[in-house]
Amino acid sequence: MEESSIAEFYKGRSVFITGATGFMGKVLVEKLLRSCPGVDKLYLLMRPSKGKDVSTRLREFTENQVFENLRNEHPEQLEKIAAVAGDVTFPGFGLSSEDMQLIIDNVSIVFNSAATVKFDEELKTAVQLNVKGPRELLAICRKMKKLQAVVHVSTAFNNLDREELDEVIYPAPIDPIKLIELIDCLDDGLVRAITKELVGQCPNTYTYTKALAEQLLERECGDIPLAIVRPSIVTAAEHEPLPGWVDNLNGPTGFVSGVGKGFIRTFKINSQLVGDIVPVDYPINLMIAVGWHTAIQNRRLDKTSGIPKKIEVYNCSTGQKNPLTWEMFREIGFKYWLKYPTVEMMWYPNCSFTKNSTVHKIDQAISHYLPAYALDLVARLTGKRVKWVRLYDRAHHAISCLDFFMTHQWRFVSENPIRLLDFLSEADRRTFYFDVRQIDWNTYIGTYVAGARRYILKDDPSTLPAARRNLKKLYAAKMLLRLTLLAVFFLVLSYLWQQLSSWGSTTPGEYMASDNITFLHLQSEVEKETSNQGINPYLTSGIKS
CATH class of the missing domain: 3.40.50.720 (NAD(P)-binding Rossmann-like Domain)
Incomplete structure (x- = not known):
């Protein structure tokens, strides 16, 4: 040898x-x-x-x-x-x-x-x-x-x-x-x-x-x-x-672990960069x-x-x-998190990438802070420790230190x-x-x-079967939430359509006639009220009768 x-x-x-x-x-x-x-x-x-x-x-x-x-x-x-x-x-x-x-x-x-x-x-x-x-x-x-x-x-x-x-x-x-x-x-x-x-x-x-x-x-x-x-x-x-x-959680390890937990769901990064x-x-x-x-x-x-x-x-x-x-890293990593999920997931693992700061902040507000405030509210009402918003604040600070390296x-x-x-x-x-x-x-x-x-x-590797069961439950919860949000969206859309349709079913002539009747009714009421007080309503508005 x-x-x-x-x-x-x-x-x-x-x-x-x-x-x-x-x-x-x-x-x-x-x-x-x-x-x-x-x-x-x-x-x-x-x-x-x-x-x-x-x-x-x-x-x-x-x-x-x-x-x-x-x-x-x-x-x-x-x-x-x-x-x-x-x-x-x-x-x-x-x-x-x-x-x-x-x-x-x-x-x-x-x-x-x-x-x-x-x-x-x-x-x-x-x-x-x-x-x-x-x-x-x-x-x-x-x-x-x-x-x-x-x-x-x-x-x-x-x-x-x-x-x-x-x-x-x-x-x-x-x-x-x-x-x-x-x-x-x-x-x-x-x-x-x-x-x-x-x-x-x-x-x-x-x-x-x-x-x-x-x-x-x-x-x-x-x-x-x-x-x-x-x-x-x-x-x-x-x-x-x-x-x-x-x-340690330095560099991409914090991102990899956070995504696997369902904790991190958006990241500011140019996915096409090496x-x-x-x-x-x-x-x-x-x-x-x-x-x-x-x-x-x-x-x-x-x-x-x-x-x-x-x-x-x-x-x-x-x-x-x-x-x-980074896009290859995300796709391959996501594939393996579905194969080897962690036991205690907050949510079904996924993560969106964007290099736009405004879009990233909106994503953070919807994907991170909205659930965090909801969880903290529940914790406060049940007498438990409030922690989620604070955890996201710390996570975002740590992640922000990497922004420069992930976008260049x-x-x-x-x-x-x-x-x-x-x-x-x-x-x-x-x-x-x-x-x-x-x-x-x-x-x-x-x-x-x-x-x-x-x-x-x-x-522990022995927890993998339980983790996979949890993953299936979270997937079902994710799809149920999507269906619920979709149903709410269509209900709102249907309501708005009905309002627009009812407005659209009235002809212009009917609309103007209805408007004219309302105006004449109001004019009659004003004249009646002012005549009782001996006031000419047209003089009060500076308009000649």
Whole structure:
């Protein structure tokens, strides 16, 4: 059997990972332990939080469902994980002197995936995490005695003022160092006041700060062997660590889950645009392969000329290599929600797409808020908790953060991952697959829906028969409602037709005669009343009799 060059490279080497407790971080840790069994240690930067120290957080981390296969098959691998207490917003990550020395003496490969992924994050927080964090990491990396590769996780969605985004680092709209200095000397209120002006054409603080981080890394990395991986919209796993595994509602996952529940029934989106989604296992495999490739290349220095090489950038996206439109995503997803429905549905799953803001607001009012207010009214009358309008407010706020990305399209050049495949053995291509051209969207979206059902909505597979019965009931209720609304519509139409018909059956002569009789009757009544008072009615109106 052919050996894996990548697994062999990681054998006996230690890895430092930031952002390990995030969605991509968990998948990275699991993949390294399972597919690179000879790896020495994985040092995970963890921040004590909610009254828990890092040892408690580490124990909870290893109990996560993502490590299910490892716990069952190779539980000893989990013992290779070591947590170090720290915070990327602190100088030196706030590491103790002992932990700092441990990392400096032992780490060979670094994966930096720590970041705030909130699109509407405060600029000050976004700068601290997404810009200052990478700068502090470089300072630590310069001290590492065995460093061979640093892989920084960015996003394909930066520099969105361009229609085509190549695998290069673009000039930043502002000097990142000066921005850090500016943010540090201003209070939160002033930073909020100037955020819109600073961010400019960027849709949010996330994409703005991720672009600045790339510029800072290019400027300050020196001879550190550094590469950047830019995933597009990261979604549930296709195969690993578990088919359909996902642990958050970010991006399309919230939409997929909301539609399956019958909670979301309208979405502002240009359905003909390409939705550049990528299953999480693809960028993770690419990151591991990039770490290997960066290390075995000439580090950052060309040995013949001594000229520093440019940082290699890898766009991990599907739009140019294996495009999927949002309309295809909707149609396939709807098909699988009917096949694998969730148990507790609010209504029969369906969703309309529109790119028109006015139409979308009308759809929201009819499909979301009208039922929400009705349900809250019933809850108030029965003494139950009022929640539906509030839930829709929160959902709409979260969805609105995606509007820009769902109504625009970019061309992400993604050639470097394809070129990298040429360096991989057949064994490595199978184990560390990242060729997005191989994704079968019909099969994957079925996996995605099943994953959202199991891991987000927490539906056990055994509940599927009951869910299908509920789906049939909701379909009957949907058709009954349609028939009722249709009947009401025809009754109103019939009534209006009768009124128009009765008006239309009167001839013009009859109508005028009827009108004249009424006028003469009123005139007679007025004359009678005014004559009793000795008043000439025509003089009162200024008309001669």
